[in-house]
Amino acid sequence: MLDAPQSYPCAVCDRPSVPRVHPGCQDRIKENLDALPSLYRQLAEALVPGRRGGDGRTATRSAPLPCSIEALDLRARGGIEGVLASWAADFYEREGWTLPQYGSVESAVSGYSGILVINLRLLCDEHPAIRELADEVRQVAGQARRVITGEAPPRKVPVACPCGRVLRVTLDTPGERCGCGQQYGHDELFRLPLAERRAA
Template sequence: MTLAENTACTICHRDLRDDERARFACPFCVDLVDQRLRALAGPQGLYARLSARLAPGAGNGGPAVSGSRTAPVPLRLEVLNLMTAGGPVLGPLETWVRDWEGYGRADMCEAGTLQQRVDHAVGTLRFNLAWAAGNHPAIDEFGREVAFMWRACERQITGERPARIVPVACPCGTVLRITLDIAGARCVGCGEQYGHSELMALPLAERRIAA
């Protein structure tokens, strides 16, 4: 896809205005990605606050001890995984920094603590976000990955349950597993790109199979 052909935001799939067509993502989506990146970083950010949820029971306000005869797991593994260097937060952030570095738009830095690396990655990605919205053809993938890591951290902090996954059927027969808040998805079977409203209009996979 070239910029000349791009008439819709690749993240939310809304039509772009005439003065926005020299870009891959609309201003609304760029602002949302920026807000989510900003929420991850800093001493009061979501990543830093994960450490307070490491103890068993810390995620729901309950005691960090178990009444069973077996010893509790010393750390909540799902939280620990989010905090590791290769986990679903820092790992993807630094992967995108490396990618943008290839365009001359970012500087990779793996020095310092994990928190400092998160802060550096977020800072350089935010600084270059406007450029990416107008020039990087994978800005939609970047937006989805930022949304995933933001939600994963937010759920651990708030205790929110994971979004319900709903299977829907593409006309080609492929089953797409989506959540109700998904911005869009591409069918791996036929390559069709769906926006949010189009995904919500697809039939449930079970109903289609039973028909």
């Protein structure tokens, strides 16, 4: 009789997994990395000033901002590019490789996301901070999608850890570590009781 392979908590979502990172989590990281260059380009449209009414006047009573500040932050050095560059640099430094430099922010976003996608299996198998990489890439991709579509950010729900601390999670939160050291996976988070609201 063959023994079932031993499973461990996924390094990203804490669900049982034979590989270090669950295949579904690895697919989601790849999807977000693959989407970032396109999202970066689409954010250029969000930089356009507010729409005008049909008679040539602005659609609002006050003057609109010259552009979307959030879109500008995501497209500037340190936005999407900064997230990808820091993870690519960390990976290359660990491997003892020289990180390529790119001339424009757009080429850096494409280049660094490509580096991370090509090396994703190695990152998932070995990188000690793969959960943080997955979270940062998911967050920046989600933020870019919300700016492009005009969607509101996900609502945070306060849940109570048995230690008394409050964790603020969304339906998309893959897992969370409380300050007391207790680690919760996605499903475990939503089994925690709602935190009591306090009067202001």
